[in-house]
Amino acid sequence: MTRLPNFSAGPATLPESVLRQAQAEMLEWNGVGASVVEISHRSKEFIELAAEVEANLRTLLSVPDDYAVLFLAGGATTQQALLPLNFATPGGTADYIVSGHWGKTAIKQARPVVKVNIAATSETADGKFLRVPARSEWQLTPNADYVHITANETIHGIEFRDTPDVGDVPLFADFSSNIASEPIDVGKYALIYAGAQKNLGPVGITVVIVRRDLLERAGLPRADIFNYASHAARDSMLNTPPTWNWYLLGLTVKWMLDEGGVAEFARRSARKSQLVYDAIAQSGGFYRNEVLPEFRSRMNIPFFLPSEELTAQFVVESKAAGLLALKGHKAIGGIRASLYNALPVPAAQALAGFMRDFQNRNG
Numbered sequence: 001m002t003r004l005p006n007f008s009a010g011p012a013t014l015p016e017s018v019l020r021q022a023q024a025e026m027l028e029w030n031g032v033g034a035s036v037v038e039i040s041h042r043s044k045e046f047i048e049l050a051a052e053v054e055a056n057l058r059t060l061l062s063v064p065d066d067y068a069v070l071f072l073a074g075g076a077t078t079q080q081a082l083l084p085l086n087f088a089t090p091g092g093t094a095d096y097i098v099s100g101h102w103g104k105t106a107i108k109q110a111r112p113v114v115k116v117n118i119a120a121t122s123e124t125a126d127g128k129f130l131r132v133p134a135r136s137e138w139q140l141t142p143n144a145d146y147v148h149i150t151a152n153e154t155i156h157g158i159e160f161r162d163t164p165d166v167g168d169v170p171l172f173a174d175f176s177s178n179i180a181s182e183p184i185d186v187g188k189y190a191l192i193y194a195g196a197q198k199n200l201g202p203v204g205i206t207v208v209i210v211r212r213d214l215l216e217r218a219g220l221p222r223a224d225i226f227n228y229a230s231h232a233a234r235d236s237m238l239n240t241p242p243t244w245n246w247y248l249l250g251l252t253v254k255w256m257l258d259e260g261g262v263a264e265f266a267r268r269s270a271r272k273s274q275l276v277y278d279a280i281a282q283s284g285g286f287y288r289n290e291v292l293p294e295f296r297s298r299m300n301i302p303f304f305l306p307s308e309e310l311t312a313q314f315v316v317e318s319k320a321a322g323l324l325a326l327k328g329h330k331a332i333g334g335i336r337a338s339l340y341n342a343l344p345v346p347a348a349q350a351l352a353g354f355m356r357d358f359q360n361r362n363g
């Protein structure tokens with residue numbers, strides 16, 4: 001068996017120890033005589049598991065007590081559709097800041113139900129994103145229902161490096177691809193959401209961290225199953241939750257705590273991304289990443305080679321060299337390296353080494 005360095009953007013690599021534990025517990029878990037995936041979510045054992053996972057996630061992310069933590073089926077895109085349903089006011093406006101692809105999908109999901117104001121976008125005339133729009137450029141709506149940002153743009157490789165000040169308007173942030181990668185002040189956000197399949201575990205479960213007072217907002221007409229307040233009132237067990245995913249997420253969160261928590265992952269993320277950005281910077285233009293340095297993502301690094309032929313060759317040869325999933329997203333092409341928490345530092349070293357070697361042979 002060979003597990004290879006896996007740079008997949010999501011679903012993404014998981015810690016080997018987590019997979020081993022899941023394997024060991026696959027047939028029988030926690031003395032219940034069955035797998036965790038075969039028992040009722042209303043069983044005492046599963047309810048205890050769920051409570052422990054929530055407590056650990058709260059510790060990992062330093063979530064204040066006045067925030068609810070929800071574990072929901074459906075992806076980050078589903079939350080993008082639920083945000084306006086739950087928090088828009090009839091006739092109100094929601095402000096969106098666009099710094100890449102996922103900011104646009106958030107708008108697409110919101111438009112059918114709320115008036116969307118694109119308060120700022122950094123999209124260039126030729127469709128590129130190279131930065132987060134400067135706060136001074138944001139045209140915020142007074143008394144907007146909320147302001148939405150994408151904390152890390154997974155495809156374009158653009159990351160907010162600080163929390164913007166939007167006054168008293170609730171700040172909502174899509175942290176799908178950089179949650180738990182550095183300490184953040186949850187209290188500066190009204191709502192944080194993250195699909196688990198990048199930094200928190202497996203696909204199929206999404207974490208929503210929401211200030212409890214917001215759950216009192218009436219929102220727009222919607223089914224109960226689309227109602228965050230109902231999910232919160234029922235501890236995310238309004239219907240059958242994705243129990244297996246919840247369990248795997250729990251193992252991953254525990255692993256992150258055991259490894260030293262978000263401060264440690266901030267150090268590792270800085271080191272891993274520096275290795276790859278250095279290989280780009282020292283390539284004399286052979287590799288290109290045009291994102292302004294202060295907004296470069298530590299999690300996802302897209303880069304480009306001099307020609308389509310060399311890009312295709314890089315994809316083939318990196319795979320042959322045992323480096324998985326480096327092909328860029330079809331929206332922008334090129335190469336993309338995702339360096340999530342579960343990717344070990346030596347994997348980034350191996351990539352940087354391969355990049356230098358490839359350039360020496362083809363540059």
Ligand SMILES: *Cc1c(COP(=O)(O)O)cnc(C)c1O
Pocket residue numbers: 010074075076077078102150152153154174175176177195198
């Ligand atoms: C992956 C991703 C999404 C989409 O997640 P789904 O779970 O596929 O809906 C949304 N936002 C960001 C920032 C992402 O990285």
